Amino acid sequence: MKKISVGITGLGSYVPERVVTNDDISKLVETSDEWIVTRTGIKERRVADENVATSDLAIKAAELALEDSGLDADELDLIIVATATPDHAFPSTAALVQKNLGASKAAAFDLSVGCSGFIYGMVTGANFITSGMYKKVLVIGAETLSKIVDWTDRNTCVLFGDGAGACVLESCDESFGILASELGSDGLNGDVLILPAGGSRYPATAETVKNKLHTIKMDGKEVFKFAVRVMEKSSMRVLEEAGLTQDQLDFFIPHQANMRIVDAAMKKLQLGREKTHINMDKYGNMSAASVPVALDEAFREGKIKQGDVVLLIAFGAGLSWASIVMRWNRRDRDV
Numbered sequence: 001m002k003k004i005s006v007g008i009t010g011l012g013s014y015v016p017e018r019v020v021t022n023d024d025i026s027k028l029v030e031t032s033d034e035w036i037v038t039r040t041g042i043k044e045r046r047v048a049d050e051n052v053a054t055s056d057l058a059i060k061a062a063e064l065a066l067e068d069s070g071l072d073a074d075e076l077d078l079i080i081v082a083t084a085t086p087d088h089a090f091p092s093t094a095a096l097v098q099k100n101l102g103a104s105k106a107a108a109f110d111l112s113v114g115c116s117g118f119i120y121g122m123v124t125g126a127n128f129i130t131s132g133m134y135k136k137v138l139v140i141g142a143e144t145l146s147k148i149v150d151w152t153d154r155n156t157c158v159l160f161g162d163g164a165g166a167c168v169l170e171s172c173d174e175s176f177g178i179l180a181s182e183l184g185s186d187g188l189n190g191d192v193l194i195l196p197a198g199g200s201r202y203p204a205t206a207e208t209v210k211n212k213l214h215t216i217k218m219d220g221k222e223v224f225k226f227a228v229r230v231m232e233k234s235s236m237r238v239l240e241e242a243g244l245t246q247d248q249l250d251f252f253i254p255h256q257a258n259m260r261i262v263d264a265a266m267k268k269l270q271l272g273r274e275k276t277h278i279n280m281d282k283y284g285n286m287s288a289a290s291v292p293v294a295l296d297e298a299f300r301e302g303k304i305k306q307g308d309v310v311l312l313i314a315f316g317a318g319l320s321w322a323s324i325v326m327r328w329n330r331r332d333r334d335v
């Protein structure tokens with residue numbers, strides 16, 4: 001049986017309009033623009049309005065990805081939404097997207113893998129296509145992290161932002177599309193990045209709210225060490241699995257959490273800054289939305305060309321990581 005190759009046939013992204021700068025945050029907590037920029041590379045982030053939820057951002061990104069692919073929503077077979085900030089515990093955010101897009105034929109579900117979620121979603125979606133079960137899959141990474149940040153905790157509130165990115169996956173010409181992928185989990189260290197309450201372990205009570213257990217708790221140093229290690233190791237493994245070496249890599253789309261993490265990984269992989277697209281300065285860490293928004297921008301700006309070897313990599317809650325190597329199957333896009 002002929003192997004089915006899977007590639008991206010549509011991309012779209014959306015961020016809320018409201019900009020919150022480092023100076024704005026320094027009015028809320030003891031911090032400074034200088035500290036945030038030198039320690040993270042983040043200058044500002046986007047924050048959704050109070051009445052805007054994750055599905056609202058996801059739908060906007062999805063509409064753009066569909067338009068880019070030339071598909072109608074009712075042609076979709078499956079919608080996967082990767083998010084750590086779903087609108088509700090249930091129904092899934094994917095089901096809300098399905099309803100609003102009018103994707104009447106599509107199955108829909110969410111993935112919860114923190115910042116690695118979009119790449120997990122791509123690998124999952126691609127496997128539905130290679131198995132022959134589905135032909136057209138929409139994968140979305142969308143977050144409103146501003147809703148689960150403790151705006152009095154300077155260790156975390158300076159880092160995160162809201163946004164959404166989406167891609168359409170379909171079969172593509174052989175030798176293009178996804179060449180290799182890796183999904184990983186290190187559950188032993190899961191408690192270094194956690195939103196403790198609101199699930200079945202600590203259902204919402206007056207006490208959990210008082211103790212701010214519905215906001216992100218993170219041991220930044222531990223996540224940092226894990227991230228640097230895994231970005232290098234997983235990149236090397238996935239390139240090797242694709243039969244490629246790092247000098248054959250044309251473009252690198254890393255999870256946009258901290259510029260020092262990206263620089264350390266790129267140094268180990270011997271990649272120059274011209275081989276990556278950075279947007280954490282504008283958007284902060286958008287968790288599952290980080291990789292698809294960066295990919296959409298890089299492609300739109302003409303940085304990725306047909307035939308390029310592109311590596312996507314992310315790490316996050318779980319702890320988790322995920323990487324994909326693909327040969328870019330699309331021609332340049334009119335901008």
Ligand code: UT7
Pocket residue numbers: 030031032035036039040115154155156158193218219220221223224227257258285287315316317
């Ligand atoms: O998507 C995955 C999610 N998470 C991540 O990727 C996070 C990975 N980790 C990081 O990016 C970094 O660890 C941080 C940016 C979170 C922190 O940077 P760091 O260089 O590891 O700083 P630190 O936590 O060791 O803190 C150094 C100092 C501390 O003060 P003392 O104890 O040395 O007096 C902190 O209290 O900086 C202080 N600090 C701040 N100062 C000003 C921590 N946050 C701030 C802040 N402004 N916002």
